[in-house]
Amino acid sequence: MAVSTSSAAGAPGYRVPPPAAADLVAWPESFGTRFTVLVDTEEEFDWDAPLDRDSHGVSAITALPEAHRHFVDRGVPLTYMVDYPIATDPQAIDILRAATADGVSAIGTQLHAWVNPPFDEALTPVNSFAGNLPESLEAAKLDALTAAITSAFGVAPRAYRAGRYGIGPATLGLLAARGYRLDSSMRPAYEYLAEGGPDFGAIGAGAFRAGPGGAIIELPLTIVFTGLARRGGVGLYRALGTIPKGKGIFARAHLLSRVALTPEEMPLADALEAIAVALGEGLRLLNFSFHSPSLAPGHTPYVRDAADLAAFHHWWDRVLADLERRGVAPASLDTIIAAAGERTNASP
Numbered sequence: 001m002a003v004s005t006s007s008a009a010g011a012p013g014y015r016v017p018p019p020a021a022a023d024l025v026a027w028p029e030s031f032g033t034r035f036t037v038l039v040d041t042e043e044e045f046d047w048d049a050p051l052d053r054d055s056h057g058v059s060a061i062t063a064l065p066e067a068h069r070h071f072v073d074r075g076v077p078l079t080y081m082v083d084y085p086i087a088t089d090p091q092a093i094d095i096l097r098a099a100t101a102d103g104v105s106a107i108g109t110q111l112h113a114w115v116n117p118p119f120d121e122a123l124t125p126v127n128s129f130a131g132n133l134p135e136s137l138e139a140a141k142l143d144a145l146t147a148a149i150t151s152a153f154g155v156a157p158r159a160y161r162a163g164r165y166g167i168g169p170a171t172l173g174l175l176a177a178r179g180y181r182l183d184s185s186m187r188p189a190y191e192y193l194a195e196g197g198p199d200f201g202a203i204g205a206g207a208f209r210a211g212p213g214g215a216i217i218e219l220p221l222t223i224v225f226t227g228l229a230r231r232g233g234v235g236l237y238r239a240l241g242t243i244p245k246g247k248g249i250f251a252r253a254h255l256l257s258r259v260a261l262t263p264e265e266m267p268l269a270d271a272l273e274a275i276a277v278a279l280g281e282g283l284r285l286l287n288f289s290f291h292s293p294s295l296a297p298g299h300t301p302y303v304r305d306a307a308d309l310a311a312f313h314h315w316w317d318r319v320l321a322d323l324e325r326r327g328v329a330p331a332s333l334d335t336i337i338a339a340a341g342e343r344t345n346a347s348p
Contacts, residue, residue: 012126012196014168016186019208025217027207027284031339034331035286035323036219037071037078038184040110040161041096042292043085044299051114051128058085061092063295068099070313074320077104077332080292081161081184084116087148097153106333108159109145109180113166116141126196131168139174146178159333161185167198172211172218181337183210184287186220189234189258201234205283207340217340222287224274227256261288263315264302271315272322279326285336286328288319 041064043056071078080099086092099105113130114123118140121127130138150156160175162185175183191199203220210218225233229250237258240246250256259274260266278286293299294312303309323330331339 012129012132013193014131014198016167016198016200016203018202018204019210019218023208023210023214025207025209025340027339031284031331031335033279033284033326033328034335035288035328036331036333036336037076037288037290038108038159038161039078039080040083040163040289040291041080041086042083042110042112042163043115044293044296047301051123051125053115053119053123056085056115058089058092060293060296060299061086061089061095064095064099064292067295068102068105070316072102072105074324074330076320076330077102077106079106079108079159079333081108081110081159082149082157083110083112083163084145084148085112086292087145087152093152100153104332104334106159107149107153107155107157108161108182108333109142109149109157110161110163111141111145111166112163113138113141117144129164129166129168129192129195129197130162131166131171131198132196133168135170135174138168138170142174142178158182158337159184164197165190165192165200172216176211176213176215180216182217182219182333182340184219184221184289186218187260188220188223189225189237190223201238205278205287207285209340217337219285219287219336221289222261222274222278222283224259224261224278225256226259226270226273226277227251227254229255230277232256261286262290263312263319264290264294264300268315268318271319275319275322275326275328279328285331286323 043058044060045056111130114128120137126132159182160180165185165187167185186203187200188203188205193199205222207219210216259270291300294303297303297305297309303312
């Protein structure tokens with residue numbers, strides 16, 4: 001994947017190019033079929049209000065220890081993708097230090113440009129996608145966040161996610177130059193063009209090598225099309241978007257649904273079907289995610305009350321049991337990076 005070295009701002013609406021077949025990660029047979037959970041560990045804010053630099057808090061982080069135990073008691077390591085307000089809050093740092101003392105969970109990086117210094121850009125929707133910023137400013141924000149995380153946790157982060165999935169043409173080169181090994185900013189089959197964000201229509205769910213010299217392991221979030229017409233994929237799904245209620249009609253008729261592996265706004269039955277489809281199509285690593293403020297009611301649109309929180313945990317109980325039944329084992333960040341580094345002829 002080509003990486004721009006321009007110091008000018010990335011053009012809004014970056015259409016992320018697909019990987020070459022030779023760049024797809026060939027997982028070694030010893031890796032088996034795995035899953036991982038990356039947590040967008042971030043401040044809470046009003047999702048319905050315009051983004052701003054100051055109207056946020058970090059109180060939801062106090063719900064993290066109980067949730068962490070919920071996973072590690074099942075043998076599931078978590079990778080916490082930490083943004084600047086979390087990485088600079090003493091209580092959040094203490095909580096995450098304790099969580100990652102389990103020896104298998106890890107700290108990664110998540111860049112929310114609008115709350116991450118330096119603040120040299122206008123606060124606009126387009127600039128909330130860090131990849132749209134001038135390369136020098138995107139780099140400066142990444143340096144500030146990487147330094148804060150390294151100082152807080154005593155180790156340099158190796159995994160990255162752009163907030164709002166806001167990757168740009170310079171991002172992977174910036175990551176590689178700073179020693180990052182894995183990026184998970186790509187959300188297959190989604191696009192944010194109307195807001196000036198990227199388009200991932202050409203990206204599939206399989207991991208691939210990207211950036212200069214293939215230095216970065218790109219691990220997209222796992223997005224699966226289900227239904228009788230799923231072979232139509234992103235092309236059919238987007239075409240349905242031009243027809244009034246087209247997507248809803250096809251989803252209710254079990255013809256085509258786009259399912260992300262997250263408990264946030266994705267029904268359990270749909271997620272279980274998506275897991276079955278992904279594994280049936282030979283995907284070797286499933287990438288799950290959720291936002292840390294969803295661990296406490298009232299901070300995200302997905303968990304507004306105690307009933308929603310109970311449903312959130314029930315979703316995970318059922319999904320983890322299904323993965324265990326299918327022989328799909330959890331994988332830590334270290335395990336993924338080590339396995340992807342082994343070049344083999346195994347299937348992706």
